[in-house]
Amino acid sequence: MNALLSLRDVWVEYGEKVVLERVNLDVAAHSFVSVVGPSGAGKSSLLRVILGQERPSRGSIHLDDAPLAPECGPDRGVVFQRYSVFPHLSVLRNTMLGLECTQAPFSARLFGSARKAARDEAVAMLEAVGLGHSLDLYPAQMSGGMQQRLAIAQALIKRPRILLLDEPFGALDPGIRSDMHTLITKLWKDYQLTIIMVTHDIREAFSLGTRVLAFDKRRHDPHAPHRFGATAVYDLTLDKKTQQLPPDNGGITLDTIRNTMEDVA
Ligand SMILES: Nc1ncnc2c1ncn2[C@@H]1O[C@H](COP(=O)(O)OP(=O)(O)OP(=O)(O)O)[C@@H](O)[C@H]1O
DSSP states (O other): OOEEEEEEEEEEEETTEEEEEEEEEEEETTOEEEEEOSTTSSHHHHHHHHHTSSOOSEEEEEETTEEOOSSOOTTEEEEOSSOOSOTTSOHHHHHHHHHHHHHSTTTOOOOHHHHHHHHHHHHHHHHHTTOTTOTTOOGGGSOHHHHHHHHHHHHHTTOOSEEEEESTTTTSOHHHHHHHHHHHHHHHHHTTOOEEEEOSOHHHHHHHOSEEEEEEESOOOTTOTTSSOEEEEEEEEOOTTTOOOOOOOSSOOHHHHHHHHHHHO
16 A cells, blocks of 8 residues: 555553554555544544654654654644634634644734735635635634534645544534535545544444544453553455445444444455
């Protein structure tokens, strides 16, 4: 595989607590990787080290064959479940800010033709996420679904090489969630995105992803639960044409993951 992102023998440890161990992963460009696993399995920790918010305790991460820059840059975009947008800025200003920070890192202000170009680009991106008529609204005036559309626009305006989604639709009602699934699938295709999405919803993982990774511990020490970390225990590439969706499920346990992976494989 010609990997866009490669993790080699990555470990994440907090003091004596091992959260992730021996994670080896190659992510191809334009893939949509869903990451599932029980609560506490280290899914968000995985996203944090890819994002550059934290450094792995061991191992290496390469993006486009170059070691990952230690700080989070415009090559990686992220959308969290909540609170990604700036409440004191309008929809348009929230979106333009990404371009202003990249093009004018000290002042975060653009002037003249550069400002007009940034405004036009932000308007086009907001139209792409369905917020073309909401440019002057503030986040408090918007629904949760609209705020997540804005968070996606904010992340995509910087044209990231890789887009990380941490439970992005987890707080939304089912109808809105389904609209967001349609939107993210369209954006993924239109912008040729590479996406890694953490989700607790196994159906969402399978319906959106081209590949599903399940994280869990391979080994347990009942006397010292912190001693071993999680890694990718299942790694399934999906054939979108023949794909069967798993039934709706409640919370994710290793059994639901195992059964689903075995049924769908
Ligand atoms: N800064 C930290 N210091 C110590 N322990 C941490 C720190 N950050 C995370 N952890 C621990 O690492 C483990 C994995 O956390 P993480 O949030 O990555 O799991 P998760 O799979 O995303 O969980 P969830 O599905 O509940 O969101 C948890 O036990 C958590 O308490």
